[in-house]
Each structure stands twice: as C-alpha cells, then as structure tokens.
Amino acid sequence: MAEREIKYRGLKTFQIFSGEMKSVWIYGFYLKRGTYGDPGPQAHIFVYENGYEGYRVDSKTIGQFTGLVDSTGKEIYEDDIISLKDGRIGVINFLDGCFVVNYGNETRQALYDVQDWEMTILGNRFENKDLLDSIFSAKKNERELQEAEERNFELEFLPKE
Numbered sequence: 001m002a003e004r005e006i007k008y009r010g011l012k013t014f015q016i017f018s019g020e021m022k023s024v025w026i027y028g029f030y031l032k033r034g035t036y037g038d039p040g041p042q043a044h045i046f047v048y049e050n051g052y053e054g055y056r057v058d059s060k061t062i063g064q065f066t067g068l069v070d071s072t073g074k075e076i077y078e079d080d081i082i083s084l085k086d087g088r089i090g091v092i093n094f095l096d097g098c099f100v101v102n103y104g105n106e107t108r109q110a111l112y113d114v115q116d117w118e119m120t121i122l123g124n125r126f127e128n129k130d131l132l133d134s135i136f137s138a139k140k141n142e143r144e145l146q147e148a149e150e151r152n153f154e155l156e157f158l159p160k161e
Helices: 129-156
Strands: 008-015 022-035 042-047 053-056 063-069 073-078 080-086 091-093 099-103 107-110 119-124
Touching: 008 042, 008 053, 063 091, 073 080, 073 119, 080 129, 091 107, 091 129
Parallel strands: none
Antiparallel strands: 008 022, 008 063, 022 042, 042 053, 063 073, 080 091, 080 119, 091 099, 099 107
C-alpha cells in the first residue's frame, strides 16, 4: 500500500508592529483541542519542522492536502480554485468521502477523474473571493439565460386561440 501524505493548512491572521493585519498559511498536522484557559475546542495546526510548534488558525480556513500537485508542482488543497486544461474552472471541495471539483450550478466531478489532466491553481476561496464570485455568478447568469431561452422556445409552440 502506498503511503499518503496527510497534512493540512490554515490561515493565521495577526497584527504586526505597524498595526497592519497580516495573514500567513500554516502547514502541518491538524489538531482540534482546547488549550489551558481557553473555553471549548480551538483549531490548531502543529508543525514539526523546528520542534513542536502549534499555531492557532481560523477554523473556517482549514483544508486538507489532496495528495496531488498542479502543473507547476504546487500542492493542491481543499478550497483551492483550479483551472483545467479544457478551460473549466472550479473549486476543490471534500464531499461524501472524496475530493471533488465544484464547477457551480450543482455540477461536480471527482478529483480522481481529472487527476491526470493538466491543472493550474488560480488561488483559493479565502484570498480570491472576487475570482470565485465571478466564476459562480457567471455560471448562474449563464444558467438563467439558458432557462429563459428554453422558456421562450416553449412559448413559441403554444397553440394560438
């Protein structure tokens, strides 16, 4: 059996000396637990490179490594926005026990089915909301236009009184 690399990433936001807010991705082992003095479970990413270091990250940004890399060698994680060689663009989600590419309009395809295709990471849904919004709103508008055309087509064949 092949060994899989299981790791996660999460976004840590903090304030630097100038008062500016900065966000960085933390990669490593995921653990959800409370720390001494903290009420309830907290999301942490632990990194073992330089010892046992733990970083609290935003739990909404945690995504698992899919085990695949894009055409440039960059690791693909859950919530990444990718472009396929056929021009389709989608976001990586984990659904029903597998990673899928979500193209919008409730259209999904297992990542396993496209893993041999050329894929390029365009960004992720946290740092590139405008890209994601434009993709899904364009698909929504396209679907609405198609439905309107179908309704008009059907109306042309209604019997006249």
